Amino acid sequence: MRIQKYRPSFTVFILDSQSVRLEKVFRAFKKSGYFTQEFLNSESFFEEAKENPPHIVFLEQDTLVVLGEDFIEDVNKLLPEIHIIIYADQHELFSTSHLIRRGVYDCVAYNEENLDFLIRAADRAAECDYYLYMNEQLKLRSIKSDEEVKPSEMPLFEIWLDQLNEKRSLKEVIDSFLAEMARHMAKKEIIYFKYIPSHQSLVASQSVVLEIEKVRGLGIELTKEEKNFSIDLLRSPMKLKGLERLINKALKVEKYIALPLVVQGIPEGIFVILDIDKSAFNDTYIKSCLKALALKVSQINLIKKLHSVSVHDDKTRVLNRENFIETLKKEISRSRRITLPVTLVLIVIDNADEIEEALNQYEQDMLLKMCATILRRHSRTNDLIGRLEKFSFGIVLPHTGKLGGAIKAERMRR
Incomplete structure (x- = not known):
């Protein structure tokens, strides 16, 4: 942000x-x-x-x-x-x-x-405070959304909300919502299609009643199936002709309802309820549950961002200085314990003063991102990369001696 x-x-x-x-x-x-x-x-x-x-x-x-x-x-x-x-x-x-x-x-x-x-x-500290504030606002909005549920359904809704709030991962909260929908709708088959922004596709990732193995990986490439596709079309999934063809042909189902999962204004997926007449569907309970789910997903996303801000450098997405040093200390301690070497490589970008004079802030940020990408591409899975100063990085090489570290450093330099 x-x-x-x-x-x-x-x-x-x-x-x-x-x-x-x-x-x-x-x-x-x-x-x-x-x-x-x-x-x-x-x-x-x-x-x-x-x-x-x-x-x-x-x-x-x-x-x-x-x-x-x-x-x-x-x-x-x-x-x-x-x-x-x-x-x-x-x-x-x-x-x-x-x-x-x-x-x-x-x-x-x-x-x-x-x-x-x-x-x-x-900025990093302010961003942490911002995400914490947004998290509290989401909790307040979740409480207000309870008022939309009918009094006769409130006890069941509150039980489900308590269960939902105990979940910690996106998969868990989606599964919880699917289970509650199936309970409320007399065991209807329901599929969750996750939206993949990088491929502009919908892919079946979770289901209830219907075994997931029967539909896992089923999906559509929206740019091919929908004319002039934009992400806003996911807000009205019943208008997606490609989704309709998929359900009709692949699942052999004619009647269905598609409900969008919109989190902080951005569509993240679609719930499809099979064998139900859309003209007869006006379920306020399901809609209230969907609102609560969107708030919970938003909360999970904020927590992920908060964790990322506190651990990673905001520009390069490698470890920030604080966490890199803490990780280095742990790696040195582990190296002594298992009597295997560890090497620290320090990498400083040349001509930093000239770079600052020649490039604007955006161009400097892009340069740092490119350097971090190069370091990641030429590192092993267990190597640890961190940003130490504006134009300097560090790499911890576990189980690597002086010679191996020197070879690695020279490869990076070139």
């Missing part, structure tokens, strides 16, 4: 005892769009935080040394949902990584010539 447009909604506090550096960081964040306040000492910081709690706190490493690491716990006690980000000079950065275990969200390098990496760290 593009968190930039939401930056003014987030408050950033910057605590740095060095006034010149503080002013540079403050101006960079003000320019980026974040609502920003600056503090030279902890007293004024806490006084303002009690009145106007921030979402994100940037704390300079030398300032933290003076305040003591207990300062982090004091901030977390006062503001338990806050994101604390430490910034430090490059050569001191590794020594700050242990602070993650004390409640710090991230540790990033300070470069007075380019503060973009600090702003990116704030």
